[in-house]
Amino acid sequence: MSFLTLDNIAAFYGPSQALFGVSLTLEEGEVCALMGRNGMGKSSTIKVICRLLKHSGGRVAFDGQDIAALPPHKAARAGLGLVPEGRRCFPNLTVYENLIAAARPGHWDFAAVARLFPRLQERKDQSAASLSGGEQQMLAIGRALMTNPRLLLLDEATEGLAPVVRQEIWAAVHRLKSETGMAILVVDKSLAELRRVADKAVILERGTSVWSGAMSEVTAAVADQYLGV
Incomplete structure (x- = not known):
């Protein structure tokens, strides 16, 4: 049985259907790229x-449990760590306060996060509102890690960031994969970077899974058909 399984998922926002049949599997230690053009259902x-x-x-x-009945806070306690699109840090709290807000016991404490992102140590007592966009993204990732998740979900973690900061974020993702064996589901538009870190890919189109396979099998033809403008 797979670590994470989505089988033919349908979902609505009120009367509007967003997902029509999304299926994917993820094993422990795997990195899966969830891909597709804008508005195809990745964030949903x-x-x-x-x-x-x-x-x-x-x-x-x-992890073998049907989680349909779980509220979000219990899903987080089960080991799901979310880095949401748009970062959503608490602006009036300090960096340290953001990090400990939902912290749970485990390997990932402030010291471990600071080793991954040294800038957060430097900005420890600053408010999140005073950080740059890239620093806020590091904070959002660190906050998710301090819940000590078993599965990390990264939703557009490099969107809108300067190239040098994007590289720092990708370097951190590489370290998480190589040093922790954590399962990661990542949504991003950078095919080149995803090729370097992801083991497999699932592509969505109009709220439906239309392609899945090894990341190495995402050829130029596949990218042009499902990811091109």
Whole structure:
């Protein structure tokens, strides 16, 4: 049985259907790229996994447990760590306060996060609102890690950042993969970077899984068909 399983998921926002049949599997220690053009259901899929959006059809299982009935806070306690699109740091709290807000016991404490992102140590007592966009993204990742998740979900973690900062974020993702063996589901538009870190890929189109396979099999033809403008 897979570590994470989504089987033919359907989901709605009110009367509007967003997902029509999303399926994917992820094993422990794997990195999966969830790909697709804008508006194809990637963030909605992430929300379903984290129980921020209820699904109306299909099955979601994490570590062998059907999690359909779990509220979001219990999904987080089960080991799902979300880095949401848009970062969503608490602006009036300090860096340290943001990091400990939802911290749980385990390897990932402030010292471990500071080793991954030294800038957060330097900015420890600053408010999140005073940070640059890249520093806020590091903070959002660090905050998720301090819940000591078993599965990390990164939703557009490099969106809108300067190239040098994007490289820092990708370097951190590489370290997480190589040093922790953590399962990671990552949504991003950088095909070149995803090729370097992801083991497999699932591509969505109009809220449906239309392609899945090894990341090495995402050829130029596949990218042009499903990811091109």
